[in-house]
Amino acid sequence: MRILISGVTVVPVTGPADVIRDGAVAVDGGEIVYVGPSAQAPGGFEADRVIGGLEMVALPGLVNAHTHAAMTLFRSYADDLPLMRWLQDAIWPLEAKLKAEDVYWGTLLACSEMLLGGTTTFADMYFFMDRVAEAAAESGIRASLSRGLIGVAPGADKALKESRRFVRDWHGKANGRITCMLGPHAPYTCPPEYLKKVIKLAEELGVGVHIHLAETRQEIEEIQKRYGCSPVALVARTGLLDLPVLAAHCVHLSAEDIAILAEKKTGVAHNPESNMKLASGIAPVVQLLEAGVTVGLGTDGAASNNNLDMFEEMRSAALLQKVASGNPEALPAYAVLEMATIGGARALGLGDKIGTLEVGKRADIILLNLRQPHLWPPHDVVAHIVYAARAGDVDTVIVDGEVVVENGKLLRVDVDTVLDNARRCALRLVGRPKERSLL
């Protein structure tokens, strides 16, 4: 399949001023073979398909660097609650009832939402991961998948074995769209001796590690009390950060923690809306970027967000850093767009494959339609993407060289089937619907 995107504005995310008016992107066999002015596109390129349109903007697909996709089934089930009541009274009892089939439909619902909203890659940590992988593979999205591991749980060693099997079955599958990591949940649920087993397995399998790190004040206090150091220092001490690591949240960090993350080249997944909604705190994103840490952007699960909308997440990231620092220059639009694309790609260990529009990269490309009242007049296409655009503005989505969304419609997924099954699963899980439920 050869695709030529032509006569559009290209924002390749290779530099703050890199905007190609009347630009083109050519794709052959899933790979980007040309990015530049339409007029200079390779002459002999015979496209099977030409995509274009005045006022269309092509940019790299967005990378959701941290989520729990199947938690879409719990969207708006429990809000405005303190973290422990939210977990203990609402989320954990539902998760205890989850079956493999629920996870499949919840993930397919999430993939549908993400693809329609311009997200072409996501990093997931959950369970029943075979079904997550199936749903991701079917939908056409790219995914980095980790089975969640709780070191203090009875089945901890069995879960490691399952992880080995899962990685062997899925890593590199779906033409490379599915990659795997190990998923130790967090330092407060995975003690150092367990993390050492995880390290050993990761080395054996040649994969990275996805972990929650320094999310809440409570975690900082607990680790400090138990081990006399910060969560970042603790995991560094185990050797974990010598592996490629994707660390979600990193809200509460000391200057020393930031230096460790920079030195170890740990990738951070910043989740501003989840951190705000659960009142976890404000991550020091400006300081992380200044220290040279790779930062991506994630939505976290839909239960604490309540959507998987990376456009919103970009806007919230920028606005939150500005108001928190009292500095309107903090985290400008382009820096946020980088986080949502190449930053996330690097944090997932995929920076050489995706995250920008450059020759030789896999073709994960989205097209936005700027000709709409809320995106007009187009004074600055990058500021528009970050400060004004919505997930619903995505017209076309290409993943690994395949068109998976066209005119805002999914091509691989039957949305009605997904919605009907997701409703059925949600109903079974909650039993009696809540007061304001329409289930």
Add this chain to the structure above:
Amino acid sequence: MRILISGVTVVPVTGPADVIRDGAVAVDGGEIVYVGPSAQAPGGFEADRVIGGLEMVALPGLVNAHTHAAMTLFRSYADDLPLMRWLQDAIWPLEAKLKAEDVYWGTLLACSEMLLGGTTTFADMYFFMDRVAEAAAESGIRASLSRGLIGVAPGADKALKESRRFVRDWHGKANGRITCMLGPHAPYTCPPEYLKKVIKLAEELGVGVHIHLAETRQEIEEIQKRYGCSPVALVARTGLLDLPVLAAHCVHLSAEDIAILAEKKTGVAHNPESNMKLASGIAPVVQLLEAGVTVGLGTDGAASNNNLDMFEEMRSAALLQKVASGNPEALPAYAVLEMATIGGARALGLGDKIGTLEVGKRADIILLNLRQPHLWPPHDVVAHIVYAARAGDVDTVIVDGEVVVENGKLLRVDVDTVLDNARRCALRLVGRPKERSLL
């Protein structure tokens, strides 16, 4: 025109648990004549038009309680700048070049965006207000309009006279959709002696006052230095707060200021995204609501937002209060929905006419389509509206009993004409487009 909305979920915003499944709203002559279960809708009601649809949600139109509509022309023209550079180097030079025609097209662009996104009423402060009123009247939206008054400017008294003429020409026009207020810009640009002239004129005309109040730390310091008190105390001392007042921002308030606003029944327009983007600060919304102050929600102008999206504004308001207070229970979904509807209506002095779906009120109603991946499954319709929905989910918009948006399309406004004229005006204003401009 008699409209029957039937077989939908009705969220009338009359109480946190008020959700009518399979509900109906009947409209006759622009007025709501029934709200309740579809099965009990008045038997003899012969509708000219029936609107329905499984998975549709009807709620009051959103009220944008503070904006400068024509500033859509500057959307994304200047971002990530300190406030004074933003104003002095970017915004003011452009505003100096504005002609009446620009304001007309900029406002029509804003009205198009707002209606498509479910906003049925906006409060505006700008200049060339006759053209603002024309654009609002033509688009079908409801508007509360104030000519901005700068007391320290040379034409200050002339501007008061123009305001009198504007109010006499427009207050109550377009079947009552257009109402007027006086618009003294702020205490630091309108000294007490000028505010006293404003008060006199407001009393003569029988209208309220729209003012910026306590927006930045700089304003607090300046007023403290000049007058030895806070901006709120200063305007209270002039007698201004004895009138119906819509006070925009109110970011920096003492406990005493909050008590004054409560006692004087001053309406507050909270603008979270503008306050975040310009790093002005975080308004004490929870404390204002606890003190019994009426709080609405606004987007401010598109130059500091960069859109006029009230769904986003709802979400940002909730998330910001939670993270700022460290309390995830702060400002729950229903409280935010109230702010965006009846709160704003009351702050504009229109609480008896609009803001809820109740018999006897004017029919400002919007319909959202919940059957979409990012709004599924529908565990809680109110949480969905605030935490997951987008402006693009609005299917139908009714203002004053007239359908102005149907299937997400404007019925009164030709969008292409608006976009083309807005681009032309924007090009003339900026002269040479910026690096990332597509003008």
